[in-house]
Amino acid sequence: MKRLKISISIQILVFTLLVVFLPAGSILLLKTYEKQQLSSLESSLVQQGRIFAASLSEDFSKENADRILKNMNQRFDARIRILDKSGNLISDSSRSSAEKVSEKSSESHSSEEKTEQKKDETPERSLIYRVLSFPFRMYRKFFRPPAIDVYDSADFYSNKTVYDGREIQAALDGRYGAITRISSGDQISVTLYSAIPVLKDDKVIGAVLVSRSTYKILQNLYELRRDIARIFLWSFLLIIAVTIFFYFRISHPLKKLSKEAQNCTDRQGHLVKEKLTGADRNDEIGELSRSFSSLLKKLADRIRFTESFSADLSHEFKNPLAAIRLSAELMQNENTSEEAQKKCSAITDEVSHLEMLLGGVRKLSQIDSDDFEKELIPLDLFLENISKRIQMRYEDKTISCSLHCEKRKIEIDPELLDRMTENLLENAVSFGNKILVESKVISVGKKDFYRISIQDDGPGISKENEKKIFDRFYSTRKNKNNHSGLGLSLVKAVCENAGGNIQVSKSPVLGGACFTVTLPVS
Numbered sequence: 001m002k003r004l005k006i007s008i009s010i011q012i013l014v015f016t017l018l019v020v021f022l023p024a025g026s027i028l029l030l031k032t033y034e035k036q037q038l039s040s041l042e043s044s045l046v047q048q049g050r051i052f053a054a055s056l057s058e059d060f061s062k063e064n065a066d067r068i069l070k071n072m073n074q075r076f077d078a079r080i081r082i083l084d085k086s087g088n089l090i091s092d093s094s095r096s097s098a099e100k101v102s103e104k105s106s107e108s109h110s111s112e113e114k115t116e117q118k119k120d121e122t123p124e125r126s127l128i129y130r131v132l133s134f135p136f137r138m139y140r141k142f143f144r145p146p147a148i149d150v151y152d153s154a155d156f157y158s159n160k161t162v163y164d165g166r167e168i169q170a171a172l173d174g175r176y177g178a179i180t181r182i183s184s185g186d187q188i189s190v191t192l193y194s195a196i197p198v199l200k201d202d203k204v205i206g207a208v209l210v211s212r213s214t215y216k217i218l219q220n221l222y223e224l225r226r227d228i229a230r231i232f233l234w235s236f237l238l239i240i241a242v243t244i245f246f247y248f249r250i251s252h253p254l255k256k257l258s259k260e261a262q263n264c265t266d267r268q269g270h271l272v273k274e275k276l277t278g279a280d281r282n283d284e285i286g287e288l289s290r291s292f293s294s295l296l297k298k299l300a301d302r303i304r305f306t307e308s309f310s311a312d313l314s315h316e317f318k319n320p321l322a323a324i325r326l327s328a329e330l331m332q333n334e335n336t337s338e339e340a341q342k343k344c345s346a347i348t349d350e351v352s353h354l355e356m357l358l359g360g361v362r363k364l365s366q367i368d369s370d371d372f373e374k375e376l377i378p379l380d381l382f383l384e385n386i387s388k389r390i391q392m393r394y395e396d397k398t399i400s401c402s403l404h405c406e407k408r409k410i411e412i413d414p415e416l417l418d419r420m421t422e423n424l425l426e427n428a429v430s431f432g433n434k435i436l437v438e439s440k441v442i443s444v445g446k447k448d449f450y451r452i453s454i455q456d457d458g459p460g461i462s463k464e465n466e467k468k469i470f471d472r473f474y475s476t477r478k479n480k481n482n483h484s485g486l487g488l489s490l491v492k493a494v495c496e497n498a499g500g501n502i503q504v505s506k507s508p509v510l511g512g513a514c515f516t517v518t519l520p521v522s
Contacts, residue, residue: 253278390422
């Protein structure tokens with residue numbers, strides 16, 4: 001199973017976001033808190049109602065009810081109404097304190113609370129609350145719409161002398177009655193109504209109706225949500241700062257180190273950078289950078305040793321091979337026998353083959369070392385001249401040119417271009433009789449390239465050999481005495497050194513092999 005590729009930056013961001021959303025998760029606990037507060041409010045209403053019902057059970061009269069309410073001196077947090085067994089209102093706790101206040105105002109909150117409400121902005125109307133609660137409100141609106149319940153308004157008993165609500169009917173039947181109604185006024189809340197029967201000798205003689213708005217509870221919840229929103233906002237800003245810090249301290253240096261490690265070599269594989277950035281840091285990234293730098297230095301030393309060894313080996317083999325050739329030629333001149341002549345000739349041929357191999361290896365080492373001076377060369381003129389030169393060697397072959405680069409020049413070492421073109425032409429004339437040399441300028445994206453193709457009418461290159469023919473010492477020829485097997489590998493090395501590439505395919509014109517070289521326009 002393939003593992004997911006997740007960058008360190010994303011991992012840090014996910015972790016920090018999980019941390020910052022912990023305060024937001026506490027908002028879910030407010031639902032439980034709200035339920036507990038409403039339950040406590042209802043229990044308080046029931047207890048107050050039962051106390052009043054017990055106080056009125058012996059003397060159920062308007063005078064006694066008014067006296068009890070007066071003696072409490074408005075020290076109660078709910079509205080208390082006393083009803084007779086017919087549902088008629090005989091006493092009301094709000095009359096002595098605000099007789100002129102309408103039923104609508106008394107069911108919501110006092111005028112003093114309204115004045116304070118106007119002075120101070122309510123929590124639910126604050127900017128931070130409205131902004132951060134927007135996703136929750138949209139979620140509730142489109143995905144979790146409220147259940148369709150029909151609630152009466154708290155104005156249900158306005159201007160009524162006979163109370164006939166469902167909770168009153170339950171109380172007058174000897175049962176506990178409770179109901180919820182939408183609070184009136186500008187507040188967003190509900191009003192809880194609890195009705196408790198007044199019993200005497202197990203008979204219902206009246207009812208006590210206790211009601212209170214949940215406005216204060218909701219305001220407390222709004223304040224809690226606002227405070228949590230503030231904590232969330234500050235935490236989010238802090239997390240952003242921490243994430244940016246870790247990005248520039250960890251993730252960005254690692255990306256930079258990775259990019260430098262990938263670009264520490266050029267197109268030919270030569271090391272161009274041995275010391276990576278971050279080595280002066282005193283942490284794990286610095287340790288990693290120093291380890292990479294040490295590895296690159298050892299690798300560079302090894303490459304230099306290998307290149308030097310290859311050049312020295314080619315040079316040291318040159319003199320012994322020259323001595324062997326001279327000795328073979330002297331022996332060939334001194335011995336007139338046919339057998340001796342053949343043996344000396346075989347030695348001379350093998351020495352020539354070895355010298356050819358060493359020359360090719362030395363040339364490859366030179367190309368790999370990139371020790372060349374580039375010049376601006378008229379490409380078409382160069383191809384035309386080298387084609388004529390090869391044509392003079394092989395008079396029985398036909399070499400034609402189709403050049404379309406006009407007077408454009410290519411910036412390259414002339415020796416490399418000569419070696420590359422000559423090797424391709426030599427390879428073509430060794431397999432075919434008709435050779436076609438083409439040149440033109442092509443555009444790939446916003447860049448221009450020279451495309452040089454050399455085609456022949458030979459047998460072509462099989463699919464399985466299209467990649468192998470560029471390997472060093474690989475050859476499909478049966479007679480390898482006059483060929484080192486390094487010609488096409490030299491061509492490939494020259495192309496890569498110049499920033500281009502080479503491909504082989506079937507010739508669309510002559511039917512044989514088609515070698516296409518693509519080089520960038522300077």
